[in-house]
Amino acid sequence: MTARRLRTAVHWTAVTTLALLFAQWGPFDGWQATATTTVIAAGVGLIGLATAPHPGART
Structure with a gap:
């Protein structure tokens, strides 16, 4: 990692x-x-996925 x-x-x-x-x-x-709690966790999780660096993505 x-x-x-x-x-x-x-x-x-x-x-x-x-x-x-x-x-x-x-x-x-x-x-x-x-x-x-569910909405907060889902929202933060989706934001985290959207902003996380992805392999092969353009920089």
Whole structure:
């Protein structure tokens, strides 16, 4: 694993963790909390995939 991939993985893990911790402070409980957490995790994951360096991509 290259240093760049490791930094990217650590960065997006930290961003996702912080977003999920932030969601815990919201006024939601039950299914609303589950939905909020799911949406945040999916959104951060998609942003991470979109911005991660891809092999063979133009620079």
